[in-house]
Every structure is written in structure tokens, then in C-alpha cells.
Amino acid sequence: MNSESDKAGQAVEAGLSASGDPAAVATFEERKSPGRRFQQFLHVYPTTIPFLVLLLGVVVFAFIAGSRFFHPLNLSLILQQVTIIAMVGIAQTLVILTAGIDLSGGAIMVLASVVMGRLAVLSGVPVPLAFAAGIVVGLFCGFLNGLAVSWLRLPPFIVTLGTWSVFRATNFLYSKNETLRQQDVEQIAPFLQATGRLIKIHDHLPFGFVNGATVTLGSLFMIAVAIVMTYVLRRTAFGRHVYATGDDPQAAQLVGIDVSRTLVSVYTLAGFICSVAAWVLIGRIGAVSPNAASNVNLDSVTAAVIGGTSLFGGRGSIIGTLFGALIVGVFRNGLALAGLDNNWQELTIGLLIIIAVALDQWIRRLSE
Amino acid sequence: MKTSSRSAIRLLAVLTLLAAGNTARAADILIGLITKTDSNPFFVKMREGAAEEAKKLGVKVQAFAGKFDGDHDTQVAAIESLISAGAKGILLLASDSRAIVPVVQKARDAGILVIALDTPLDPMDAADATFATDNFKAGVLIGEWAAKTLGPKAKDAHVAFLDALENQPSVDVARDQGFMKGFGIDPKDTSRYLDENDKRIVGHYWAGGAEDGGRTGMETLLQKDPNTNVVYTINEPTAAGAYEALKAAGKADGSVLVVSVDGGCPGVKNVKAGIIGATSQQYPLLMAKKGVDAVVEFAKTGKKPPPTPGLKFFDTGVNLITDKPVPGLKSINTAEGLKICWG
Numbered sequence: 043m044n045s046e047s048d049k050a051g052q053a054v055e056a057g058l059s060a061s062g063d064p065a066a067v068a069t070f071e072e073r074k075s076p077g078r079r080f081q082q083f084l085h086v087y088p089t090t091i092p093f094l095v096l097l098l099g100v101v102v103f104a105f106i107a108g109s110r111f112f113h114p115l116n117l118s119l120i121l122q123q124v125t126i127i128a129m130v131g132i133a134q135t136l137v138i139l140t141a142g143i144d145l146s147g148g149a150i151m152v153l154a155s156v157v158m159g160r161l162a163v164l165s166g167v168p169v170p171l172a173f174a175a176g177i178v179v180g181l182f183c184g185f186l187n188g189l190a191v192s193w194l195r196l197p198p199f200i201v202t203l204g205t206w207s208v209f210r211a212t213n214f215l216y217s218k219n220e221t222l223r224q225q226d227v228e229q230i231a232p233f234l235q236a237t238g239r240l241i242k243i244h245d246h247l248p249f250g251f252v253n254g255a256t257v258t259l260g261s262l263f264m265i266a267v268a269i270v271m272t273y274v275l276r277r278t279a280f281g282r283h284v285y286a287t288g289d290d291p292q293a294a295q296l297v298g299i300d301v302s303r304t305l306v307s308v309y310t311l312a313g314f315i316c317s318v319a320a321w322v323l324i325g326r327i328g329a330v331s332p333n334a335a336s337n338v339n340l341d342s343v344t345a346a347v348i349g350g351t352s353l354f355g356g357r358g359s360i361i362g363t364l365f366g367a368l369i370v371g372v373f374r375n376g377l378a379l380a381g382l383d384n385n386w387q388e389l390t391i392g393l394l395i396i397i398a399v400a401l402d403q404w405i406r407r408l409s410e
Numbered sequence: 411m412k413t414s415s416r417s418a419i420r421l422l423a424v425l426t427l428l429a430a431g432n433t434a435r436a437a438d439i440l441i442g443l444i445t446k447t448d449s450n451p452f453f454v455k456m457r458e459g460a461a462e463e464a465k466k467l468g469v470k471v472q473a474f475a476g477k478f479d480g481d482h483d484t485q486v487a488a489i490e491s492l493i494s495a496g497a498k499g500i501l502l503l504a505s506d507s508r509a510i511v512p513v514v515q516k517a518r519d520a521g522i523l524v525i526a527l528d529t530p531l532d533p534m535d536a537a538d539a540t541f542a543t544d545n546f547k548a549g550v551l552i553g554e555w556a557a558k559t560l561g562p563k564a565k566d567a568h569v570a571f572l573d574a575l576e577n578q579p580s581v582d583v584a585r586d587q588g589f590m591k592g593f594g595i596d597p598k599d600t601s602r603y604l605d606e607n608d609k610r611i612v613g614h615y616w617a618g619g620a621e622d623g624g625r626t627g628m629e630t631l632l633q634k635d636p637n638t639n640v641v642y643t644i645n646e647p648t649a650a651g652a653y654e655a656l657k658a659a660g661k662a663d664g665s666v667l668v669v670s671v672d673g674g675c676p677g678v679k680n681v682k683a684g685i686i687g688a689t690s691q692q693y694p695l696l697m698a699k700k701g702v703d704a705v706v707e708f709a710k711t712g713k714k715p716p717p718t719p720g721l722k723f724f725d726t727g728v729n730l731i732t733d734k735p736v737p738g739l740k741s742i743n744t745a746e747g748l749k750i751c752w753g
Contacts, residue, residue, distance in 0.1 A: 116633050123626050210449075219451040220753065221621075221647060223676045224654065225683055240658055256658070327621035328654045329676075331647060333449050334622045336478070378630045383604070384576050384616045 084401070085408045088350040088357060091401060092365035095348075095394070099369060103376030111379050114255035118243065124345075124371035125261045126151075126326060129319035130338050131345040131363040132264075132271055133312035138346050139275075140288040140308050141355025142191060142198035146183065147316045148339030149209035152332060154180040155320035156217045159330030162231035163222050169231045177317045183209055184313015188306035206339070217332040224328030237263060237325030260322035265364075267315065272360045284308060288355025344370060344391065348398045352406065369394065439469040441705045442492035442500045443698070444485050446529075448475035450619070451674060451753035452694050453503065456527070459698035460501065467706050472497075479575060479619070482506040489513045492522070499523040499705025501698065504531055507580050511536045523708040525715070527697045529581055530723060539704065539715045540723035541697045545581050545671070546600070548690035549588020551730040551739070552669035555688040556640050557593045558736035559667060564594060569640040570631040571603070571614040572624055572648050578602055582644060585671050586614075589642045612638050617648045624651025632659055643670045646677025646689060653685045673731060675751040681731055682744040688732035694752055696726045 074082070084090060104112035130147045137144040158176035161167040167175070183205065190201040227234055237260035244253050275281035283304045286294040291301050327334055349366025351358025370391055377387045443460050445453035457473050464471040472495075474488035482505050492500055493516065500522055504510045507529055514524050514536055526537040534540055557564045571589075574582040583602055590597040595608045604614060612635040617623030624643065632638055632655065641656075643649040649670040656662045664684065670677060673691020680686045704715040718725040730739065731747035 110633055113633075119629050119633065123629065126622075214449060214454075219449060219454040221451070221650075221676050223679060224650060225679075238654075323622075326654070327625055327651055329621050329647075329650055331621045333451075333620045333647065336449075336618070336620065375630060375633070378613075378615070379634055381613075383614070388576075 081405060081408050084405050088405065089359055089362040089365060091398075092349045092362050092369060096365050096369050096372065099372040099376065103372065103380070107376050107379040111376055114243075114253060116375065116379075118255035118257055120368065120371040120375050121261050122256075122258050122326070123375070124367040125258070125264045126319060126323055126335060127338055127341045127345055127370070128364055128367040129264045129267065129322055130316055130342040131349075131367050132268055132360055133315040133319070134339075134342040135346045135349075135351050135358060135360055135363045136271070136275075136284065136308050136315075137198070137312050138288075138343075138351050138353060139284050139355060139358055140305060141291075141353075142288075142305070142308075143202065143343065143353070144187065144309070144312055145199070145202040145339060146187060146206040146209055147202075147312060147342060148335055148337075149206050149213065150180050150183045150313050150316040151319045151323060151338065152335055153183065153209050153213040153216075153320075154317035155323050155330055155334075156213050156332050158234055158320060159222050159227060159231070159324065160217060162234065163226055163330070169233050172231065173234065173321070176320055177314065180313045180317020180320065181310055182313070184310040184316070185306065187313065188309030191309060192302040192305035213332050219332055221332070222330040227324070227328065227330055234321065234324045234330075235328060237322045238328065239325070258325065260325045264322060267318065268360050268364055271315075275360065280304070280307065285356055288357075290356070341367075341370065344395055347402075348394050350398065350402065352402050353399070354406070357402075357406075366398075439499075439706060439709050440492075440495060440497045441469060441471045441702060442474060442488065442495075442497045443471055443701075444474045444488045444492075444500065445503045446476050446505045447479055447481070448473075452528075452672065455752040456503075456694045456698040459695035460702050463699045463702040467702065469702070469706055471702065476505050480505050480577060480579075482509050485510060486513050489517050493517050493520050497522055498709045499525065499701075501525050501527050501701040501705070502531075502537070503528050505579075507532045523705055523714065525701050525704060526723075527701055528694070529579070532580065534722050539717065541700050541704075541715075541726055542723050543692035543697075543728050544721070544725050545584035545692075546588040546591075548671045548692065548728045549585040549590075550592035551588075551690045551728065551741075552642070552671065552688050553589040553592020553594075554739055555592075555730060555732060555736060555741070556589075556642075556667050556669050558739060559687065559734065560640070565610075567593075567610050567640045568612050568635050568638045569593065569595070569610050569642065570612040570628070570635070570638045572617040572627045572631075572641065572643045572652055573603065573614050574616065574619050574644045576616050585644060586642065589669070593640075617644065617651070619645050619648055621647050621651035621654070624648035625655045626651075628652035628655035629659075632656075632661075639666050641666060641668045643668060643686075645672045646670045646674055646680060646686065649677070649686050649689075650680060653680075673729070673747060673751055674753040675748065676753070678731055678744055678747040678751045681747070682733065684733075687734065688730060688741070691729045691731050691747055691751065693726050693728075693750070700724065700726065 133147050154176040157179045158172050161172035161175055162169045190196050191198050239259045240256045243255040283299045287301050287304045295301050345366035346363045348369050349362030373390050374387045460471045476484045517524050524537045526540040528542050530540045531537045586603045587597040587600040598605045613631050615627030617627040641652055649668050667687045670686050670689045677689055681689055717723050730741040732741050733744050735741045
């Protein structure tokens with residue numbers, strides 16, 4: 043084995059250890075300061091921070107905003123409010139893990155929802171076909187992103203900034219900016235709203251304390267997607283390739299990973315998840331609106347970053363993004379119930395982003 | 411060296427073509443329409459109305475739009491290109507009604523008639539004319555309707571406000587403050603909201619004018635005060651989102667009054683379905699049509715359009731639409747509203 047591929051192998055290994063394998067870092071030097079030890083702990087378990095922030099947020103707001111905040115109904119509401127962001131966030135995390143970014147995910151979601159809705163309600167296409175068409179549109183949009191990033195070798199930021207405009211304009215041209223009302227969708231294509239169905243948790247669980255808490259099918263669906271994607275990232279060859287590609291593409295190429303193919307797959311998969319998010323979106327707002335969810339894309343990046351996913355690629359997790367989305371939801375809701383207006387919510391979330399990235403940089407120093 | 415001279419020639423050829431195109435077009439009347447975004451159906455209908463009228467009169471309308479709500483820079487660039495293109499008139503829906511004033515002045519200095527549509531500039535006389543809905547009046551109408559519908563219960567109402575944006579654009583403020591006045595809440599300074607101290611106010615939420623924000627805002631305000639029974643919404647998509655939240659909370663039984671402004675066709679249908687109690691309908695197609703007419707008139711005779719007597723702007727009118735009329739308040743029903751709705 044020559045020294046170059048040896049080095050490459052190590053780099054990939056380091057990338058893999060970030061995905062949660064503690065054995066790989068256990069061989070570092072003996073004496074460590076508490077700070078250093080903490081840094082190392084975070085390197086191995088990067089989701090600890092977002093988890094602690096979430097816990098802290100809930101506790102703090104339970105004191106500040108009182109029982110209105112710390113009520114099963116309100117807490118379950120926060121989950122409903124972040125479901126769409128978390129769903130797009132899952133797609134976003136996959137892309138960011140490859141050291142990329144997807145600015146077009148939100149636009150893909152809205153376009154897919156408009157395709158599903160208009161085909162089913164206005165064009166008389168059978169609902170399952172209309173639904174499938176929306177999914178195919180999402181897949182195709184993601185595939186285009188992937189092609190431009192891998193085979194044209196364009197920077198992901200530029201590619202998806204461009205396709206964001208393209209998908210958004212396509213959405214407006216196709217929909218003529220017309221909203222389909224909730225009632226019209228309900229009459230012809232109730233399936234599209236199925237994700238909005240509310241389930242009272244205490245009807246199904248024997249715990250009294252969850253009284254009042256409700257969850258939507260869409261939220262459960264999002265959690266299922268998160269579990270599946272976590273499994274894919276941690277336990278499949280494809281998942282390892284994603285981490286390796288993001289950590290060091292040259293090294294990944296040298297150990298025989300087809301980086302181009304991995305990138306195309308990741309962007310296509312992201313497009314697919316966004317088009318599935320379209321279904322959740324229709325369930326939540328009832329209507330099919332070409333103007334809805336315009337902030338979701340940036341929110342999804344926020345969720346991923348606060349959740350500990352590194353913008354430099356190779357480190358992060360789906361569960362972290364889920365925590366990230368919940369943190370944003372908890373802070374927004376908590377600050378609102380405490381009577382602080384939107385500007386204070388924005389300010390707080392901005393600070394959280396900067397702290398999260400600073401932490402990421404600090405943790406990265408360990409691997410250098 | 412060779413390639414660079416070749417590309418220079420190519421560039422020259424393109425420039426010549428462009429210049430030729432410009433002089434050829436200068437004979438026609440060019441009107442620029444600059445909307446806040448190209449996503450809101452209100453602006454889209456306006457564009458359609460302007461294009462239709464332009465076709466009828468044989469003039470040319472070129473449309474520009476900001477990239478997002480509040481996008482000021484793109485509008486400045488649009489005015490500058492229209493000045494260079496030799497436009498005769500600009501129909502402007504300003505994103506930032508104060509900051510746009512200097513560049514509007516530049517256009518007027520170049521002999522262009524600038525008409526503010528829908529959103530008055532600040533100061534209002536910074537534009538040659540303003541064609542707009544009286545948004546304050548639109549708010550007063552739905553406020554009065556809500557108060558009269560509640561009757562004596564209005565004095566213990568719990569009122570939630572789903573507004574548009576944090577920076578309180580003038581339309582957002584006018585509707586919100588108009589509603590307060592109509593409902594009987596002291597709006598204090600009518601140039602901004604949030605300075606009121608009436609106990610009946612549950613809170614304000616910036617819903618961004620779309621369904622998802624409406625739903626999240628309603629959920630949050632219902633958490634703040636589960637007894638909320640009156641909901642003011644900036645527009646009908648926001649109201650539709652709020653209704654989804656009310657439905658999920660088991661409050662879609664008519665116990666909560668939802669009022670809105672706009673009069674788009676989906677919105678009027680929602681009034682008919684009982685989702686929205688009453689809405690104030692405005693007429694964007696009329697604004698655009700009148701705007702195009704005014705520019706053509708100005709290009710031919712040099713005459714500027716006069717305002718509505720007694721007002722500083724030309725009022726394109728507003729109607730209260732509801733199927734539950736209250737005595738002492740003029741309204742039209744949804745059947746009539748649907749005949750004249752837009753979008």
C-alpha cells in the first residue's frame with residue numbers, strides 16, 4: 043500500500059468515526075484537560091449539544107412562559123409546526139453531509155405540491171397518478187441539481203441558487219399563482235390532505251399526562267422518514283459513501299467510491315424527500331398554494347446547522363437536524379408565548395446559528 | 411489577441427442591435443409596471459389587467475417585480491432601466507414606500523409620469539398620482555361588521571391579529587388600524603400598530619400573507635389565549651390558514667369570527683362557505699387599467715390624473731362582502747362578490 047492511499051484511508055476512517063463510532067477516537071493521547079475531554083466527547087457524540095439546548099429551552103420556557111408553554115397540547119403543536127421544516131431538513135442534511143447545500147429544496151416541495159394539486163383537482167387526473175407525478179417532478183428536480191453539481195462540477199451553492207429561481211418561476215408559471223381552496227381539494231383529492239389528519243395521543247396511549255396532545259399523520263410520517271434515513275446513513279454502504287464524499291472527495295475517490303454517482307444519488311434523494319414533504323405541506327395548510335412555505339428552505343439549513351451538521355461536510359446526523367428544527371420551534375413558540383415579538387425570535391435564532399457554527403469549528407480543530 | 415478583437419466586434423454588433431431596437435421602440439408608448447413580487451395573485455392579476463388594457467390601446471407594458479416581499483433594490487434597478495429605456499410612465503407598487511422616493515424623483519425629472527398603485531408613497535405627493543384602495547376604510551368596514559355582529563359581547567371580545575410583516579408596510583398598518591377603529595379599539599397612532607393597550611387584543615403575529623403563516627400564527631395566538639373569538643387577517647390566504655388551525659382546535663363551529671381583506675375569488679368562496687365572516691373587496695384590475703389609461707392620456711395631452719374629490723389619491727373603491735349583513739352597514743353578498751372578484 044503506498045503512502046497516499048494509506049492517508050486517504052485514514053481520512054475516510056476519520057469521517058466514518060464522526061457518524062458515531064466511538065472506537066476510532068479512543069486511541070488519542072493520555073492526559074487531557076476537562077475542556078479537551080469535552081471537545082472529544084462532542085466529536086464522538088455531536089448531537090449532545092442540540093439535545094441539551096432543546097432540553098434547556100423547554101425548561102427555561104416552562105418557567106418564563108408558564109403552563110401555557112409546558113402543556114402537552116402546546117408541545118405537540120410545536121412538533122406539528124416544525125414537521126415541514128424537519129422534512130426538508132432531512133433532505134438538506136443529506137446534501138450538507140456531502141459538503142454541499144441545497145437552496146432549492148423548498149421550491150421543489152412547493153412545485154411538487156402544486157403539480158399534485160392541480161393535476162388532481164383541475165386536470166381531472168386520477169389522484170394516485172397526480173400524486174406520483176408530483177413525486178416524479180421532485181425526483182427530476184433533484185436529479186438536475188445532482189447532474190449540475192457532479193458532472194458539470196459547478197459549486198452546489200450556485201447550482202441550487204439558480205435552480206431555486208427556475209423551480210419557483212416554473213411553479214408560478216404553471217399555477218398562474220392561483221390557490222386551490224381547502225374545500226376543493228377535500229372534495230376531489232382528500233388523499234392529498236391525509237397527512238393533516240389529527241390523532242389524539244391519549245386515545246392511543248395509557249398515559250394521563252399526554253392529555254390534550256395531538257399529533258398529525260404528517261408528523262409521524264416525518265419521524266418514520268427520519269428513522270429510515272438514519273438507518274441508511276449509518277448502516278448501508280451508500281450512507282458511508284455519503285460521509286466519505288463529504289469528508290474528503292479525493293480520498294473517497296481513491297478508495298474506490300464513485301463520488302459523482304454518490305452526489306447525483308444524494309441530490310436526487312433530496313428531491314424525492316422534498317416532494318414527499320409536499321404531501322405533508324398540503325396536509326398542514328389544507329389548500330394548495332403556490333405562495334406557501336417560502337421560508338422553509340432557509341429554515342431547513344438553520345435546523346441542520348443548529349443540529350450540529352457541519353457545513354464543511356462529513357459530520358452530522360438526521361437526528362441532530364430533528365433536534366435543530368425542534369429547537370427553532372421551541373424558541374419561536376416560547377418567545378411568542380412570553381410576549382416577545384417576532385424580531386426577538388429572529389435575533390435569538392440568529393445567535394443560535396452563530397453559536398452552533400462556532401462550536402462546530404471548535405470541534406473540528408480536534409480532527410486537525 | 412485575435413480572439414479578443416473578434417469578441418470585441420461581436421460585442422459591438424450586439425450593442426448596435428440593441429441600440430437599433432431601442433430607437434425603433436421609442437416611437438411607441440412604453441409603460442413600466444413594477445410590482446412588489448411576482449408571486450402574489452393580486453400582482454399577477456394587476457399585470458394581466460395592465461397587459462389587456464395596453465393591448466387595447468396599442469401601447470407596450472413591461473413588467474418588473476421584486477424577488478421577495480420587501481425587495482427594494484430590484485425595484486430601484488427596474489426604475490433605472492425604465493428611465494434608460496425611455497418609458498412614458500411607471501406604475502409602481504413600492505416595497506419600501508419611503509426609500510423609493512429619490513429614484514422616483516429621478517424618473518419624474520426625466521419626464522416620466524409615476525403613478526403609485528395600491529401602496530401610497532411616503533410622502534404621498536412623491537408620485538404624480540396614486541390609484542389605490544382605501545385600505546384604512548377596508549379595515550374599518552370589517553371592524554364594524556365584527557363589532558355589530560357580536561353586539562354587546564364586543565366589549566369582552568378576545569381579538570387576535572394576523573398581520574403581514576415585521577416592518578409594518580403601509581397597507582398592513584392601514585388595514586390593521588382601520589379594523590381597530592371600526593371594531594372600537596383605540597388605535598392610538600394610526601401610522602403603526604403595537605402601540606395599543608386595549609385588553610381585548612390577544613396579540614399580533616406576522617403571518618407573511620400566506621396559508622402556512624396563517625396556520626402557525628393562529629395556533630400560537632390560540633395558545634396565548636384559548637378564548638380568542640375574533641380574528642383579523644391581513645388577507646384571505648392567511649384567513650384560510652387560520653381556519654385550518656381553528657378546525658384542528660375544534661373551534662370551526664362558527665364561535666370564532668374571522669375577517670379579512672382582498673376579495674380574491676378563493677377568498678369570496680370562503681366567505682360563502684362560512685370560513686370567513688366578512689371580507690373587504692378591492693379592485694386591482696381597475697387600478698392597473700386606470701393606470702395604463704392615465705399614462706396614455708399623459709403621453710398624448712400632458713394632463714395628469716386628478717385625485718378623488720376630498721382625498722389625496724384616486725380611490726378605486728372597496729365593498730364589504732358577507733352573507734350575514736348587519737343593519738346600518740352597506741354590504742354586498744357573495745353571489746355579487748363572485749361576479750367581480752379577481753384571481
